[in-house]
Amino acid sequence: MKRYDFDELIDRRGTDCLKVDGMKKAYGVDDAVPMWVADMDFRTPDFVLEAIRQRCTHEILGYTFPSDNYYQSIVDWVTKRHHWKIEKEYLTFLPGVVPGLAHCLNAFTKPGDKVLIQTPVYMPFHWVPDNLHREVVNNYLFIEEGRFVMDFSSMEKEFNNGCKTMILCNPHNPGGRVWSPEELMQLSDLCEKYGVLVLSDEIHADLTLNGAVHTPFASLSEYAFQHTITLMAPSKTFNLAGLATSFSVIGNPALRSVFVNYLHATELNNGTIFAYVAAQAAYENGTDWVRQLTDYVWENVLLVRDFLSEQVPHIHPMIPDATYMVWLDCRELGMSQKELRHFFYQEAKVVMNDGTAFGPGGEGFMRMNLATPRSNVLRALEGIKCAFDKLGE
Numbered sequence: 001m002k003r004y005d006f007d008e009l010i011d012r013r014g015t016d017c018l019k020v021d022g023m024k025k026a027y028g029v030d031d032a033v034p035m036w037v038a039d040m041d042f043r044t045p046d047f048v049l050e051a052i053r054q055r056c057t058h059e060i061l062g063y064t065f066p067s068d069n070y071y072q073s074i075v076d077w078v079t080k081r082h083h084w085k086i087e088k089e090y091l092t093f094l095p096g097v098v099p100g101l102a103h104c105l106n107a108f109t110k111p112g113d114k115v116l117i118q119t120p121v122y123m124p125f126h127w128v129p130d131n132l133h134r135e136v137v138n139n140y141l142f143i144e145e146g147r148f149v150m151d152f153s154s155m156e157k158e159f160n161n162g163c164k165t166m167i168l169c170n171p172h173n174p175g176g177r178v179w180s181p182e183e184l185m186q187l188s189d190l191c192e193k194y195g196v197l198v199l200s201d202e203i204h205a206d207l208t209l210n211g212a213v214h215t216p217f218a219s220l221s222e223y224a225f226q227h228t229i230t231l232m233a234p235s236k237t238f239n240l241a242g243l244a245t246s247f248s249v250i251g252n253p254a255l256r257s258v259f260v261n262y263l264h265a266t267e268l269n270n271g272t273i274f275a276y277v278a279a280q281a282a283y284e285n286g287t288d289w290v291r292q293l294t295d296y297v298w299e300n301v302l303l304v305r306d307f308l309s310e311q312v313p314h315i316h317p318m319i320p321d322a323t324y325m326v327w328l329d330c331r332e333l334g335m336s337q338k339e340l341r342h343f344f345y346q347e348a349k350v351v352m353n354d355g356t357a358f359g360p361g362g363e364g365f366m367r368m369n370l371a372t373p374r375s376n377v378l379r380a381l382e383g384i385k386c387a388f389d390k391l392g393e
């Protein structure tokens with residue numbers, strides 16, 4: 001079996017990449033370890049790059065449709081990896097999961113409708129419905145024993161108050177929770193009781209760590225199957241975010257035709273040659289790569305956990321079941337959010353996403369991206385320790 005090298009430091013400067021080249025503009029620093037935007041500092045796998053190169057040997061890049069083999073590669077991946085038997089007809093190409101969320105809101109809701117999200121959560125869950133003039137309903141997650149749990153009782157009140165749409169983050173970003181089948185079943189029962197439509201963002205589904213198992217929400221019950229639009233992509237898993245390679249899975253033919261008709265009307269679901277080629281190559285060849293990647297990321301998580309507990313015990317990482325994100329609870333440092341930002345960006349020289357960007361419930365937190373070579377993680381941790389030691393001087 002081929003061994004992939006995740007320790008290699010690849011210089012991303014000068015590629016217009018958001019994470020490195022965009023850091024100065026976004027944070028005013030260019031000498032910090034970039035641990036913000038959710039992409040990886042690892043090389044996109046060779047089998048994906050090779051498939052793109054191979055396609056370029058035919059030197060006409062005209063209009064291209066997604067082939068049967070492209071769809072089959074998704075069906076096989078989802079069936080094998082997530083034990084969810086889907087059909088090709090359920091699939092629709094989308095140029096991004098966030099655009100997909102926006103399209104779902106446009107297709108299935110109208111301005112003024114309530115949309116429930118579980119905050120703190122990935123920023124566009126807040127701003128996409130808000131920008132589309134839907135009413136965002138914040139359902140707070142609790143922290144119990146260092147992990148997020150759902151607040152079903154306030155959720156039920158909101159559903160009872162007329163909220164008929166929810167956006168689920170499964171697995172959760174920034175908390176890294178793989179929701180258990182029991183929690184998802186409880187959610188499904190509640191949605192059934194009130195007739196709620198679920199938009200389930202499962203972009204992080206492949207990135208499970210340390211034996212955790214992802215459950216696609218729509219695979220759980222007949223209600224969930226009939227009332228969920230699942231959004232997935234190979235982009236996080238295989239570091240392809242620059243290619244726009246997402247898709248939706250909709251089992252219910254009536255929902256599917258509403259969505260597809262909406263997309264067709266303005267050709268919002270047209271993809272590109274390289275999106276199709278890359279996604280297919282990733283799903284056909286990616287099993288070993290993902291296993292090695294997630295093992296590596298898990299070691300990074302353990303390094304952060306052990307280092308912080310020994311050297312900076314005031315910062316508590318939420319240990320993820322999935323994703324390469326670690327949600328750092330910095331509340332014991334006793335700093336305002338502005339002071340926290342200064343502490344990390346200027347003193348520690350580590351750029352992470354500010355917890356408040358994830359909405360209410362994010363105060364006192366920062367999100368650290370661990371999809372980077374171990375030497376970078378160590379550099380960031382040493383910077384944090386140094387800045388922390390200085391606080392006591």
Ligand SMILES: Cc1ncc(COP(=O)(O)O)c(C=O)c1O
Pocket residue numbers: 038095096097098099122169173201203204233235241246
């Ligand atoms: C939960 C979640 N959904 C969607 C996205 C982005 O998806 P896309 O680039 O396909 O719009 C991200 C990226 O970080 C994410 O964490």
